[in-house]
Amino acid sequence: MRLLLTGGSGYLGQHLLALATEWDVLSTYHTRPFTPAHGAAIPLNLEDKAAVHAVVENFRPAVIVHTACSNRNADHIRAIVPAARHLAQAAHASGARLVHLSTDSIWNGEDAPYTDxxxxxxxxxxxxxxxxxxxxxxxLCPNAVIGRPSLIWGLGPIDHQTRWLVEGAHSGARVTLFTDEWRNPVYAPDLARAVLELAARPEITGTLNLVGAQPLNRWEFGTRLLNALKLPIPPNVVPLTIAESGLVRARNVTALAHRAKRELQTQLRGVDEVLRET
Incomplete structure (x- = not known):
């Protein structure tokens, strides 16, 4: 079957491509051309409604997986809603299944643990x-399925946040990790398997939390990763509270993956379990 993947050049996209060997995949990218591990890749501006509809009409995917997203700047954030709208419209018009990736950043951290x-x-x-x-x-696409992942991490290759931590540890510059910001880090290969399972199971609709099984704060998570990479925790990597930083951040967006546990075969493991098994 044909699968249209937005954000194929991204971190999750690369993991999806490595696993989607049974699919005929067309990946899209916006500004970073790449050679996909599987299938073909084309440039696509998801804010261009006509271009999105043309790609869907020409490729005729059975499934659209929408991972493309960035919060790096205001322009990227402004593109989030139009991109979702155009893909949902195109999916509904063509009869394609839509797997839409959201985030745990939709919550303010005051009512954890969050449910589906x-x-x-x-x-x-x-x-x-x-x-x-x-x-x-x-x-616009009532039969779509929406997945809400937490921090996406991995070791092969490492994700950009872990890379930032490792580079900071080596640089000697001060690196702060919050002791009071809690998330459910989700291992990228596990998340990719869950997304592909959702792609193949149109009977699953609605919203699922796609989060790892183990709540951790940023300090616990970061120090575990440094240990896994056989790196000592240097004195420039220090714990900090959100209050001490002066930033406005959601303190606790830990979530429960009840539907994923009940309806998916894929297990979304916690950090310690992954590290024991890899």
């Missing part, structure tokens, strides 16, 4: 855009 049914309570512009994108997808 917890409504968005965003704290920042990125969270508000992702929450609105969920609303748009539900309205």
């Amino acid at each position: 049914d917890s409504p968005p309570t965003p704290l920042n512009e990125y969270g508000r855009a992702k929450a609105e994108a969920e609303t748009v997808v539900r309205a």
Whole structure:
């Protein structure tokens, strides 16, 4: 079957391509051309409604997996809702299944642990855009499935946040890790398997938390990764509280993956379990 993958050049996209060997995949990218491990890749501006519809009409995918997203700057955040709208419209018009990736950043951290049914309570512009994108997808493509992952991490290759931590540890510059910001890090290969399982199972619709089984704060998570990479924790990597930083951040967006555990064969393992088994 044909699968259209947005964000194929991204971290999750690369893991999806490595596993999607039974699919005929067309990946899209915006600004970073790449040679996919599987299938073909084309440039596509997801804010261009006509271009999105043309790609879907020409490729005729059975499934659209939408991973493309960035919060690096205001322009990227502004693109989140139009991209979701155009893909949802195209999926509904063509009869394609839509697997839409959201985020745990839609919550403000005041009512953890969050369930699959917890409504968005965003704290920042990125969270508000992702929450609105969920609303748009539900309205325009009722049979879509929405997955809400937490921090996506991996070791082969390492994710960009782990790379930042490792480079910071080596540089000697001060690196702070919050002791009071809690998430459910999800291992990229596990998440990719779950997404592909959702792609192949159109009977699963609605919203699922796609989060790892183990809640950790940033300090616990970061020090575990350094240990796994056989790196000592240097004195420049230090614990910090959000209050000490002066930043406005969601403190606790830990979530429960009840539907994923009940309905998916894929296990979304916690960090310690992954590290024991790799």
